Amino acid sequence: MSERGNRFGRLLSWDAAVVLVTVIVLVVASGAVENFGTSRNFTFLLLDLLPIALVALPMTFIIVTGEIDLSVASTLGLTSAVMGSLWDAGLSIETIIPLCVVLGAVLGALNGFFVTVLKLPSLAVTIGTLALYRGLAFVVLGDGAVADFPRDYTSWVTGTIGDGPIPNVLIPLVVVALIFGVVLHATPIGRGVFAAGAGEQAARFAGIRTGRLKFWLYVVSGAVAGLAGVLWTLRYSSARADNGFGLELAVVAAVLLGGVSIFGGKGTLPGVLAGVVLLASLQNALRLQDVSNEALNIVTGVLLIVSVLLPNIVSSARDSVRRRRQAVSPER
Amino acid sequence: MTATKEATVTPGRTVHERRSWAANVFKARESGIVLALVVLVAFTATQNSRFLSGQSIRDILLGTAILAVLAVGQAVVMITRNIDLSVGSVLGLSAFAVGTLMKDNPGLPVIVAVLAGLAAGAVCGLLNGALVRFGQVPALVVTLGTLYAFRGVSYFWAGGQQINADKLPASFLDFGTASVLGVPWLVLIALLVLVVAGIVLRSYPAGRELYAMGSSPQAAQLAGIRVGRNTIAAFLVSGALAGLAGVLFAARFGTVDAAAGTGYELNVVAAAVVGGVAVFGGSGSVWGAGLGALLLTVIGSALAVLDINQFWQQAIVGALILLAIGADRLVAVRVAKALKKRDSHV
Numbered sequence: 001m002s003e004r005g006n007r008f009g010r011l012l013s014w015d016a017a018v019v020l021v022t023v024i025v026l027v028v029a030s031g032a033v034e035n036f037g038t039s040r041n042f043t044f045l046l047l048d049l050l051p052i053a054l055v056a057l058p059m060t061f062i063i064v065t066g067e068i069d070l071s072v073a074s075t076l077g078l079t080s081a082v083m084g085s086l087w088d089a090g091l092s093i094e095t096i097i098p099l100c101v102v103l104g105a106v107l108g109a110l111n112g113f114f115v116t117v118l119k120l121p122s123l124a125v126t127i128g129t130l131a132l133y134r135g136l137a138f139v140v141l142g143d144g145a146v147a148d149f150p151r152d153y154t155s156w157v158t159g160t161i162g163d164g165p166i167p168n169v170l171i172p173l174v175v176v177a178l179i180f181g182v183v184l185h186a187t188p189i190g191r192g193v194f195a196a197g198a199g200e201q202a203a204r205f206a207g208i209r210t211g212r213l214k215f216w217l218y219v220v221s222g223a224v225a226g227l228a229g230v231l232w233t234l235r236y237s238s239a240r241a242d243n244g245f246g247l248e249l250a251v252v253a254a255v256l257l258g259g260v261s262i263f264g265g266k267g268t269l270p271g272v273l274a275g276v277v278l279l280a281s282l283q284n285a286l287r288l289q290d291v292s293n294e295a296l297n298i299v300t301g302v303l304l305i306v307s308v309l310l311p312n313i314v315s316s317a318r319d320s321v322r323r324r325r326q327a328v329s330p331e332r
Numbered sequence: 333m334t335a336t337k338e339a340t341v342t343p344g345r346t347v348h349e350r351r352s353w354a355a356n357v358f359k360a361r362e363s364g365i366v367l368a369l370v371v372l373v374a375f376t377a378t379q380n381s382r383f384l385s386g387q388s389i390r391d392i393l394l395g396t397a398i399l400a401v402l403a404v405g406q407a408v409v410m411i412t413r414n415i416d417l418s419v420g421s422v423l424g425l426s427a428f429a430v431g432t433l434m435k436d437n438p439g440l441p442v443i444v445a446v447l448a449g450l451a452a453g454a455v456c457g458l459l460n461g462a463l464v465r466f467g468q469v470p471a472l473v474v475t476l477g478t479l480y481a482f483r484g485v486s487y488f489w490a491g492g493q494q495i496n497a498d499k500l501p502a503s504f505l506d507f508g509t510a511s512v513l514g515v516p517w518l519v520l521i522a523l524l525v526l527v528v529a530g531i532v533l534r535s536y537p538a539g540r541e542l543y544a545m546g547s548s549p550q551a552a553q554l555a556g557i558r559v560g561r562n563t564i565a566a567f568l569v570s571g572a573l574a575g576l577a578g579v580l581f582a583a584r585f586g587t588v589d590a591a592a593g594t595g596y597e598l599n600v601v602a603a604a605v606v607g608g609v610a611v612f613g614g615s616g617s618v619w620g621a622g623l624g625a626l627l628l629t630v631i632g633s634a635l636a637v638l639d640i641n642q643f644w645q646q647a648i649v650g651a652l653i654l655l656a657i658g659a660d661r662l663v664a665v666r667v668a669k670a671l672k673k674r675d676s677h678v
Contacts, residue, residue, distance in 0.1 A: 114654065124653065132647050
């Protein structure tokens, strides 16, 4: 049935709808919200969505396999705290950055170990490491901050290409996103990810080593969160233990908004990126309207719930329409 | 899997019939926490005698009371194979609502505050339950969403203002500190919640149905258990208890702002998980959750007494969650193996 939904069905597909809504929000906000359409704000918008987008890439893989990683924001915070204390200790920034990414990968590997080797539920494991990593971040750096990072690096992260509105850091993000997109949608690894999410046992019978696959997904997720921690620290020129606090919500919200099923097995990376842009633009537009950061939580929370509810409502509505049609013409 | 879980739910009844009483006590999930508590208290007391002073014990009990009320609600939800991450926000919302109510109407008796808190929490819980039940979406996502949405409502409502103790009626603040025969009111209320929930879960059909749902939702449905209704009821209980915890919070601290209870959900889930409530439902007890709450509070207090950086507390909470679910897994695998062995001899 869904195959026969053909072109009309695809036009109505979730990711297409999200892209459409995103475009509408961008157009309406540019017209209605003062300063939203300025090139300066555009730069800030892109800088704001960068960490969400970055962390959302591996998160998409993990949720498609039917697991979750709630520890990403704490990994970002711990990386940032370690970055600060290493810089204080006098290491060079060129040594610190790769070390931080490796640290992220190690933290991710610990998640992966608990989930795939000990076979513990990923939700419980990553709630545990959410607390553990954030706690360690405070143990490392306390509630102070390290701020004197080299200007070359901080100004590159906040700077734009030429005099235009495009931030420098968008280039590596686009490259990384392309790599993730190709891997997910055009390689055996990506097919394995979808297969593991659709039915773990069937995937294993088909020769996919789901445990090993998931383990490496957690390692990548940790490494990317570590990289996000580095970029976050450089962007705000401030290493703090509470950096990125609560970011896991925005990331999970964006991924689900982008059409990835929380039950696994379904989703596209372009949809997720549209979800990230939608979430970030809405927040940005509301903030320009002087809506407080905290009140924005309502928007994020409601968006998260709606994005998981709506597909269910739509599909059950479709089912009832189909049933009624079949009742009218039983010969079909 | 189901069999092993049932076996651990009612130790001494089914599988362990032939084992000695002592072996059962040793095997009970709660014994590990009790042991950890005894060791921790003994060690801390030898390092600093201040730890066992009346004031210190009182603080620990008051802290435990609030956390235990939340953990009981969390246990009820987790037993049904769901989770309620919104409890910290519900606590904050209810604390602010009750604080505002008492500030504006100083003549109101305390019982009205308690009922108002329960009601505010119940409304939030009902919303969670209805979204999970009718939306057919995982509780994790729903309550992660409402965690932020309820907190947003608090901020929206409070708008940066704070309710201070000097604006609250004395009767309400007394309720937070007064005691009966040396036991603080807050502790009595927490004990009452524990006992009622413990008895209902253990001995009444309504309670047993929750375990059945958590062990196997399909089987429960086939057995005629009204899964949807029970799910809503479980979230209602959790929400109402979080609301009650909000009242206790406001009465104890006297100062409430929109951020009250931020991050509590982590400690609450930790208390339940450390207390032996399985994240995938079907097993655990509110006694365990209460003990978990006590352990976490004692750890916090011990860190302060031992002059260890308070920042360690959150890291320890995280490590405890990992340890607890790891140990739980180990026990489950052991029991499953033992059952297999025994069955092969029959």
